[in-house]
Amino acid sequence: MSPKECVRDFISRCDDALCGGESDPYSLLSNDVNVRVQGRTFISGDHPGLGIVRKVLVDVVAERVKAARVEVLAIISEGSRVATKLKITGETFDGKIFNPEGEPCGCIFGVEDGAIKEVILYLDNVMVETVLIGRQFVEEGT
Amino acid sequence: MTSAITPREFAEQYLAALRGELDHGYLEMWDDDITYRVPGEWPMGGHFKGKQAYLDTVNAIFSEKYEGAPEPANPIPGAGLYGFEYIVEGQTVVIQARSRARDGRGMPYTNTFFMWFELNEEGKAIDYMDMADFSSGWQAFFGASLKS
Numbered sequence: 001m002s003p004k005e006c007v008r009d010f011i012s013r014c015d016d017a018l019c020g021g022e023s024d025p026y027s028l029l030s031n032d033v034n035v036r037v038q039g040r041t042f043i044s045g046d047h048p049g050l051g052i053v054r055k056v057l058v059d060v061v062a063e064r065v066k067a068a069r070v071e072v073l074a075i076i077s078e079g080s081r082v083a084t085k086l087k088i089t090g091e092t093f094d095g096k097i098f099n100p101e102g103e104p105c106g107c108i109f110g111v112e113d114g115a116i117k118e119v120i121l122y123l124d125n126v127m128v129e130t131v132l133i134g135r136q137f138v139e140e141g142t
Numbered sequence: 143m144t145s146a147i148t149p150r151e152f153a154e155q156y157l158a159a160l161r162g163e164l165d166h167g168y169l170e171m172w173d174d175d176i177t178y179r180v181p182g183e184w185p186m187g188g189h190f191k192g193k194q195a196y197l198d199t200v201n202a203i204f205s206e207k208y209e210g211a212p213e214p215a216n217p218i219p220g221a222g223l224y225g226f227e228y229i230v231e232g233q234t235v236v237i238q239a240r241s242r243a244r245d246g247r248g249m250p251y252t253n254t255f256f257m258w259f260e261l262n263e264e265g266k267a268i269d270y271m272d273m274a275d276f277s278s279g280w281q282a283f284f285g286a287s288l289k290s
Contacts, residue, residue: 038254039275074258076231083229083236085258085271103181106256106273108229108238120238122256125277126182129288137184137286 003111004077007084010109010116011072018068026050030115039125042133064132066093073104082109088123096131099124146265149235153228153259156267157239161222169193173266180272184280218244223255233261241274245282253278 001009006028016023035047035057047057068090075084085104091097103124110118129135147155152171159168172178178190178200186203190196220242227238237257245251253274260269280286 038256040278041275044275074234076229076234076236078229078231081227081229083258104179104271105181106236106258106271108227108236108256120256122254122273124182124273125275126184126187126280129277130183133290135288135290137280138289140285140287 001114002077003080003082003109004075006111006114006116007075007077007082007109008072011070011084011086015070018070026054028114028116029053030112030117033115033117033119035119035121037121037123039123039128041123041125041128043128044125061132064092065090065098067091068098080111082111083107084109092132094134096134098127098131148265149230149233149259149261150228152261152265152267153225153230153235153237153257156259157223157225157237161220161224169197171267172196172270173262173264173268176267176270178270178272180276182276184276185284186279187276223257233263235259235261246285251282 010025010028013023013025013028017025029050031050033050033053035053037044037047037057043057043061047053068088070086070088073085073087075082077083084107086107087099087102087104089099089102105124106122108120109116126137130137155164156168156171158164159166159171172193174193176193178196180187180200186200188199190199221244223239223241225237225239229236237255237259239255239257241253241255243251256273258271259267262268281288
């Protein structure tokens with residue numbers, strides 16, 4: 001399986017699992033994967049190792065997100081590196097819609113020996129702050 | 143059909159142009175009919191069809207708010223974007239880059255960018271998406287703060 005095929009398969013499995021299917025996306029992640037979420041939000045930073053990815057990143061998002069979908073909008077690769085535009089949409093438990101316009105986000109993958117070793121995710125952090133955890137941007141001093 | 147420059151060369155030159163290191167500006171590397179996308183509902187977010195739409199909106203705000211912005215704003219030494227990864231396939235190049243600037247208070251500011259370019263046969267950008275932590279950008283350059 002090429003790095004690009006591996007990433008497509010991973011995203012497809014993520015989407016199926018999010019829809020309640022039997023797919024296992026974790027089986028395509030290396031045990032020592034690092035998932036970096038760019039920025040300064042509550043989910044930003046490095047998540048080193050499959051255990052941290054599951055128990056910290058995924059579980060903390062699951063505290064807020066009732067339903068989600070993910071799909072590949074565009075994908076390129078060079079050697080072991082894969083760059084994608086992803087469409088991530090969802091709904092929180094309190095009924096807020098994440099990414100109603102279906103805007104793309106950016107994501108880089110590093111693939112070795114058929115497994116994903118690195119993920120670097122560039123989310124719309126304005127939406128992460130306002131939709132996922134209900135914060136507001138206000139003018140300073142207000 | 144071949145490009146005037148390769149996508150990798152385009153990417154390196156583009157970042158150099160943003161840093162003001164070339165004898166031409168970065169906008170000369172855009173096709174007039176470019177689609178420029180900045181995801182997110184914040185003051186600089188949106189889809190901009192054509193170079194002029196960018197000049198009328200994003201560039202005007204960029205120049206006003208961002209000390210270190212390329213022309214026509216006021217560059218500061220060393221400000222700009224520095225690439226650390228380039229992924230190329232066909233006429234598409236994706237850059238990861240670190241940015242260096244000063245925020246609205248004149249304090250040092252950095253961010254990390256994901257830049258997706260699709261080039262035409264002349265080697266000019268025809269589709270371009272910038273992605274970064276625009277939550278921090280909104281706070282740094284527009285005097286906004288986050289309230290729980």
